[in-house]
Amino acid sequence: MDWASHYPAFVDPDASNINLGGTRKLTKDVEVVDIGCGFGGLLVGLAPLLPDTLMVGMEIRVSVLEYVRSRISALRLKQQALKKIAATSTTTQAPSDTPATPEVEDDEVGSTTTIVPGNYENITGIRANTMKFLPNFFGHHQLSKIFVCFPDPHFKARKHKARIISESLNAEYAYVLKPGGLLYTITDVEEYHHWVLRHFKYETVEGENVADEITGGIRDLWELVSDEELEADPCVRVMKFETEESKKVTRNNGNKYVAVFRRKADPEWPA
C-alpha cells in the first residue's frame, strides 16, 4: 500500500525508509477510518479537530471516491494558497477576524477561506471493498477510531447480510482497533440502530436491553460508551451535524441514532 502518495506532508524524510511495496514510509500510521466515507464530509469535518492524526475514508463507488480525492486536493491547494497570502500580506489576522462566513444552506463542509490546523494534509480517501479487505489495509490494533456513518440500510431482510455491521465484521473491527479504540455508528433508521445494538449483543431479538455486566461472545470485546461521554466527544458532533448525509437528515426532520462502542482488551484465554 502506497500511503506516501496519499499523505505527502507525512512522508518520512529518510528516503531509504521504504515499505515492502517499495514506496516511502510515513512518519506515522493511519489511525482513523471512515467506512463508506461517501463524499468525505466527515473527514473534512474531522481534519482540523485531529490535525496530527492520519485519517482515511474508504468508499467502494469509484466516481464518489474520485470526487472525494479531488475535493481533498482542492482543499489542500486552497490552504497552500491561503498560507502564501498570509505569509506575504502583513501578519494581520484580518481574514479570520471577520465573522465566520455564513455557512448558508450549503452542504459543503471544509473551510476555503481560513487556514485550518492540519491544512487537510491528514485526510485521504481510498477505493476499497471494506467488508472484504479491511484487514488488508490495517494491522492488528493499528486504529484508534472507526466511523460507520449512515450506512446503507439494506432494508430488505434478504439483503441484511450486506449490512456493514454484523457479528463477524465486528470481530474484524476489533482486530484492527487497538484496545480503548472507538467504533462510532450513526443511522437515521431506527431499526438499523437496534440491529447495531443487537449485533454487539446489547439488545435481544425482542428488543430488550441486555444488562451491562453480561460478558461472553462478542461482548467480551466491546462496551457501549455512555451518553455523557458522547456529549463531550467532538467527533460525535461532527458525525451528527457536519456531514452531508447528516445535514440531509436534518433537513428532512429525520432522527439520528448514535451508538459508540469501545474496544476492550482481548479476554483471557480460558483457563
Place this chain on the structure above:
Amino acid sequence: MASFQHPIQSLELVKRQSQGLSNVLVASAGPHIYSYAAESGQRLDVWPQHVETSRAAASGPTSTSEDQAPPEKRIKLSSPETESEGKPSANNALTWTNIPMVLATSDGRHVVVLTAEDKCIRVFSLSEDGKFKELSSRNMAKKPCALDLTPDDQTILCADKFGDVYSLPLIPGEYVKPKTQAKKPKPVATTLTVHSKRNLRSLEQQHLHAERAEKAEKVQEESEEKGVLNFEHQLILGHVSMLTDVIAVSLPGAPGSRPRNYILTADRDEHIRVSRGIPQAHVIEQQCFGHTSLISKLCIPSWAPNVLISGGGDGHLLVWNWSEGQVHQSVPLGDSFQDAIISGIWDVSFDQSAGTPGSINIVLIGLEGSPQLLCYTLESDNTLKSQGVIQLSGNVLDLTTLDSNGSIVVSVDAVRAPGSTDTWKESPASAQILTECLQISITDGGLKWAVCEDSRTACINAGVTSGLSATLDAKQKKAIDDTLYNLGNLRKRTFDD
C-alpha cells in the same frame, strides 16, 4: 453397453486402535460411502443400502456382496431419465449425486460426511465390523465448503460458501427451537429515512405488500420455516468471502495452563485468518497475508502443530509460523505447475524402518486434474524440501495412509484422461482402477517411493463402486466433472479489487 465406475472422491482412514479394533478405510464414490477393512481391502459395508428400490428390483439388488458382478448390473444413478427430471423426485431416490467430504473422529467411532446437493451433514457410527449406522442428518442452509472436527471431537465446524463458520454438536441433543414470535415483516423505512422519489415509491409498495402479507399469514409462516435450521447450531465467525478450508487445532498453552484451541479459516480472497477456538472464536489473533490468489487448502501437519502449509492458485506453497502470522518459507511449485490449483495437501508420517530413529514426515501435494503428486519432506527446521514428483495412472483425487509401514492409498480418476478434468476416456477399461498403492521408504538417507502392486488396493479395486454411464451427453458429463473438479471455478476472471 459398458459403463464407468464412479471414482473415489474422498478417502479416510479410521483409526480404531484405541477401541482395540482394526482400522477401517472409508471412501465415497458417487452417491455412496463404502467401508473397507484396512488390513485386507475387503469391503465391509456400503451406504445407502437400498436406494431406488423400484429400479433396483429390475436390475438386481445394489448389495455389496457381489463384488465381482459385471458393471452392467449396476444402477446408473445419473441415467438420462433421472437427469431429465431435473431433481430426483421419487420418494426413494437419493437427493444427492456425490459425497465430497468424509472425515472421522480421532477415536474412530464416528464418521462425518457431507452429501453435496442437499447440503446435508450426516453423522454415522461405525460398528465393530465396519458397518455404517446413520445417527443424524442436518441440512445446512448454505453450501458447506469445508468441515472439520474440534480437537475434542465434540463439535463439527462447517465453513460455507457465504463465508460463515457454524459449529454443530457431533451428536445433536434435543433441539428446542428458540421462540421467535412470527414477526410480520414491516417496512422499517419511513418517509423520514428515504429521500429519493423512487425510494418513496418502493416504500409505498412495501406498505401495500405488508397489508397483503397480513392476510396471507399462513403462507408467510411456511416460507419462514424454510430458511430456519431445526437443529442446534451457532454462527461462530465469518469472512465476507467464500470459505475454502477450515482447520481446528490445539497448541500447548503456557506451563500449567490448558492447551489453546484455534480455528484457521481460508477464503477465496487470499485471506487466512487465525481465530481463537470456541467459545472465543470472535477473537481474531492473526491474519496471514502472503498469497496472491485464492487459497484452496490448509494443512497443519500432525507432528508439527505450529506449522501451517497453505496453497491455492498462485503457484506457491507457503509455510507459516501461523501463530505469529509470519511466512516461514515460500516454495514455488515450479514452472510446469505455475497455473495449477492445489487440490490437496496431505501430511503423512511414518515410523522409520527399523534401525533409524525418528520418523518420515512427508507432505504430498495434489493438483487439480493432475496425475502427479509433488512430494516434500518437512525438515527439522520446518522448511519443505522437494523430493520429486510421483506419477500415478490417473488424476489424484484423495489419499490416506493405509498402515504405519509407509503404505499410502491414493484414489485416482480412471474415468477422465490423466491430466484432464473434462476429457473422458473413449471406453471404460475392463478392470477400472480406483486406487493405487504408494509405498514410501527411506534408503541411504534418501526418500524412495514406488507405485506398487498391493493386495489391499487390488481388493478395493475389485469391489466396484456404482456405475457411471459412458454415454452421457456433454452437459451431463460437465455436471459430473464439476463435482470432482471445481476449484478452477473459484479463480476470479477479472481483477476487481
